[in-house]
Amino acid sequence: xxxxxxxxxxxxxxxxxxxxxxxxxxxxxxxxxxxxxxxxxxxxxxxxxxxxxxxxxxxxxxxxxxxxxxxxxxxxxxxxxxxxxxxxxxxxxxxxxxxxxxxxxxxxxxxxxxxxxxxxxxxxxxxxxxxxxxxxxxxxxxxxxxxxxxxxxxxxxxxxxxxxxxxxxxxxxxxxxxxxxxxxxxxxxxxxxxxxxxxxxxxxxxxxxxxxxxxxxxxxxxxxxxxxxxxxxxxxxxxxxxxxxxxxxxxxxxxxxxxxxxxxxxxxxxxxxxxxxxxxxxxxxxxxxxxxxxxxxxxxxxxxxxxxxxxxxxxxxxxxxxxxxxxxxxxxxxxxxxxxxxxxxxxxxxxxxxxxxxxxxxxxxxxxxxxxxxxxxxxxxxxxxxxxxxx
Amino acid sequence: xxxxxxxxxxxxxxxxxxxxxxxxxxxxxxxxxxxxxxxxxxxxxxxxxxxxxxxxxxxxxxxxxxxxxxxxxxxxxxxxxxxxxxxxxxxxxxxxxxxxxxxxxxxxxxxxxxxxxxxxxxxxxxxxxxxxxxxxxxxxxxxxxxxxxxxxxxxxxxxxxxxxxxxxxxxxxxxxxxxxxxxxxxxxxxxxxxxxxxxxxxxxxxxxxxxxxxxxxxxxxxxxxxxxxxxxxxxxxxxxxxxxxxxxxxxxxxxxxxxxxxxxxxxxxxxxxxxxxxxxxxxxxxxxxxxxxxxxxxxxxxxxxxxxxxxxxxxxxxxxxxxxxxxxxxxxxxxxxxxxxxxxxxxxxxxxxxxxxxxxxxxxxxxxxxxxxxxxxxxxxxxxxxxxxxx
Numbered sequence: 001x002x003x004x005x006x007x008x009x010x011x012x013x014x015x016x017x018x019x020x021x022x023x024x025x026x027x028x029x030x031x032x033x034x035x036x037x038x039x040x041x042x043x044x045x046x047x048x049x050x051x052x053x054x055x056x057x058x059x060x061x062x063x064x065x066x067x068x069x070x071x072x073x074x075x076x077x078x079x080x081x082x083x084x085x086x087x088x089x090x091x092x093x094x095x096x097x098x099x100x101x102x103x104x105x106x107x108x109x110x111x112x113x114x115x116x117x118x119x120x121x122x123x124x125x126x127x128x129x130x131x132x133x134x135x136x137x138x139x140x141x142x143x144x145x146x147x148x149x150x151x152x153x154x155x156x157x158x159x160x161x162x163x164x165x166x167x168x169x170x171x172x173x174x175x176x177x178x179x180x181x182x183x184x185x186x187x188x189x190x191x192x193x194x195x196x197x198x199x200x201x202x203x204x205x206x207x208x209x210x211x212x213x214x215x216x217x218x219x220x221x222x223x224x225x226x227x228x229x230x231x232x233x234x235x236x237x238x239x240x241x242x243x244x245x246x247x248x249x250x251x252x253x254x255x256x257x258x259x260x261x262x263x264x265x266x267x268x269x270x271x272x273x274x275x276x277x278x279x280x281x282x283x284x285x286x287x288x289x290x291x292x293x294x295x296x297x298x299x300x301x302x303x304x305x306x307x308x309x310x311x312x313x314x315x316x317x318x319x320x321x322x323x324x325x326x327x328x329x330x331x332x333x334x335x336x337x338x339x340x341x342x343x344x345x346x347x348x349x350x351x352x353x354x355x356x357x358x359x360x361x362x363x364x365x366x367x368x369x370x371x372x373x374x375x376x377x378x379x380x381x382x383x384x385x386x387x388x389x390x391x
Numbered sequence: 392x393x394x395x396x397x398x399x400x401x402x403x404x405x406x407x408x409x410x411x412x413x414x415x416x417x418x419x420x421x422x423x424x425x426x427x428x429x430x431x432x433x434x435x436x437x438x439x440x441x442x443x444x445x446x447x448x449x450x451x452x453x454x455x456x457x458x459x460x461x462x463x464x465x466x467x468x469x470x471x472x473x474x475x476x477x478x479x480x481x482x483x484x485x486x487x488x489x490x491x492x493x494x495x496x497x498x499x500x501x502x503x504x505x506x507x508x509x510x511x512x513x514x515x516x517x518x519x520x521x522x523x524x525x526x527x528x529x530x531x532x533x534x535x536x537x538x539x540x541x542x543x544x545x546x547x548x549x550x551x552x553x554x555x556x557x558x559x560x561x562x563x564x565x566x567x568x569x570x571x572x573x574x575x576x577x578x579x580x581x582x583x584x585x586x587x588x589x590x591x592x593x594x595x596x597x598x599x600x601x602x603x604x605x606x607x608x609x610x611x612x613x614x615x616x617x618x619x620x621x622x623x624x625x626x627x628x629x630x631x632x633x634x635x636x637x638x639x640x641x642x643x644x645x646x647x648x649x650x651x652x653x654x655x656x657x658x659x660x661x662x663x664x665x666x667x668x669x670x671x672x673x674x675x676x677x678x679x680x681x682x683x684x685x686x687x688x689x690x691x692x693x694x695x696x697x698x699x700x701x702x703x704x705x706x707x708x709x710x711x712x713x714x715x716x717x718x719x720x721x722x723x724x725x726x727x728x729x730x731x732x733x734x735x736x737x738x739x740x741x742x743x744x745x746x747x748x749x750x751x752x753x754x755x756x757x758x759x760x761x762x763x764x765x766x767x768x769x770x771x772x773x774x775x776x777x778x779x780x781x782x
Contacts, residue, residue: 020423029420032411067458070640071620204643229462249461252595
């Protein structure tokens with residue numbers, strides 16, 4: 001007989017989900033109402049307004065997709081890419097590869113600009129690609145690469161795209177709420193994010209925003225969007241106007257309560273203050289890591305404050321350290337992905353996890369585990385194989 | 392300044408979302424853990440086992456899609472339909488039309504068998520279509536039509552599909568947990584459902600189950616599934632085996648806590664007992680409605696106990712009644728959709744809403760409103776226009 005699940009209380013300092021604020025958890029448990037209830041529709045309008053603030057945009061088409069950020073990415077590509085469209089993808093980590101998959105599955109042609117993992121996107125290389133592919137329609141890149149901790153200069157990259165008559169699709173999953181992101185000022189055409197990173201919210205929703213130019217392109221498509229669920233021409237009927245809502249799908253009511261509460265908290269703190277908080281705790285963590293002899297992977301100018309890629313010292317067993325942190329301290333940090341697997345840890349300071357308490361706790365726990373391992377090695381203790389479930 | 396949202400406490404007796412059990416709401420608020428945490432992975436395995444019980448299947452590929460039931464529908468079609476595949480769709484309500492949209496967007500050809508709304512699917516008409524389209528690959532239909540309250544004979548329809556070498560896709564959004572559904576015994580190939588109907592859970596997830604034959608077809612596709620997010624060849628890497636989970640997307644952790652708790656409750660009650668409960672309260676509601684002079688749309692043999700389509704009497708303002716129920720009694724019932732708009736109310740007795748208290752409350756409130764309107768008409772009181780947001 002299976003019994004109720006009571007999760008352990010972890011401190012989430014990996015690449016996301018990050019610590020969820022208690023106010024958000026409490027909001028999730030409020031009584032469910034109908035997705036066409038006038039009170040719910042008022043809340044949807046508020047979420048739209050609050051997301052416009054978080055994204056720094058006046059875009060009318062600003063809303064949370066009823067699925068995780070992967071679906072938000074797919075929403076952008078499925079709506080904007082038509083068969084045979086050429087899309088330039090600046091890849092500097094895991095998520096550029098996923099963009100390529102999306103473009104190809106939409107029948108588009110992906111032109112890849114490959115960067116070493118950990119580097120920001122190079123605007124000169126994008127400009128070369130734009131010159132070589134004058135028929136390209138879209139430029140796509142990740143603003144804040146969650147797999148490496150590198151931040152790219154979104155404003156410059158979008159400007160280049162526009163100079164060469166391309167639209168821009170920007171992955172802001174890890175930047176929204178954590179570091180400067182200015183959709184209107186930077187003239188981003190389509191942007192998607194997640195709720196489980198710097199918004200202190202649970203995973204499962206994907207805030208997106210589309211410019212008027214992008215909306216026009218979607219409305220004038222030659223053929224239907226290949227996904228019914230993600231087709232903006234249909235979703236707009238539900239989220240578009242307060243006066244007349246047409247049923248599209250049943251919204252994830254309680255998850256939206258959580259997002260509403262998280263966005264209220266962002267509004268109360270102030271967006272600039274939230275950015276500064278993430279920066280401040282990053283500096284504190286960095287100072288502590290350096291004092292322990294550890295170093296960060298990404299060069300200083302491109303470091304994300306909310307996602308710290310820490311180079312794993314030689315002779316230190318990556319998975320064993322993470323396993324000990326989890327089992328002894330209930331602390332989760334992230335592993336490296338792809339070509340950085342085994343080479344970095346990813347320490348997130350996102351949203352509610354970007355706090356003084358978390359910085360001090362993480363530094364102390366990590367130091368304790370590293371010292372313990374060092375002592376074990378010196379004493380000749382056999383090291384158990386790391387658990388395979390900890391990747 | 393926007394403030395925290397505190398929803399009113401409604402009684403949800405429409406077509407879904409239905410009343411959510413307090414245990415499920417409480418589970419949503421439990422602390423978030425990581426989506427690769429060993430404890431979470433154990434919970435995923437439990438959800439799989441519990442869903443296998445709910446679906447009455449041993450299918451290994453049984454899991455909740457991280458998005459609402461519309462995405463579950465799309466998962467079935469996007470994975471099983473290849474370009475130019477002919478799919479026979481038995482349509483007897485709103486959701487057959489959505490199936491057609493799905494098939495066409497996957498590049499397939501939809502053969503429609505149109506039924507009057509409110510009727511069950513006619514097996515003879517399916518057999519005729521199978522004879523006329525011997526190259527058809529798939530038969531799709533809705534087991535429990537939420538838009539009309541009609542139940543179709545899934546076992547017979549699936550058997551016919553197999554006789555003519557077709558796979559079957561079955562929409563069980565409203566039947567799962569509410570009325571008999573036996574995936575293995577009926578040899579259903581692909582089935583999708585929702586959490587917000589008879590499981591007493593919040594909306595936002597879509598339980599699905601695929602037979603071995605369906606899985607083989609997916610693995611042997613000629614071209615990739617057009618959706619990255621819904622591609623089972625990728626999702627299987629995350630949900631497939633306990634030993635080695637590969638990152639696909641960040642699961643909606645807290646929503647899954649809720650589903651886990653809802654499924655535990657179903658296991659505790661017992662599936663057959665849950666089916667009987669839905670039947671019992673349907674009979675009570677029906678007796679009360681008939682005593683008030685109201686009648687049900689669907690013929691007795693095809694009536695769904697969990698979704699009661701009530702014919703609106705002549706001269707009664709549909710929207711005004713629903714508005715008064717909502718404003719005076721905090722009671723939500725559903726409107727008719729499509730060709731049944733203005734002609735029926737849809738009274739749901741689903742999951743936690745399928746209770747004696749709800750039946751009595753709904754009957755009393757509806758009678759009160761109808762008597763009030765009758766008195767107003769007799770007294771010559773002008774009737775205000777119904778609110779446009781109540782559809």
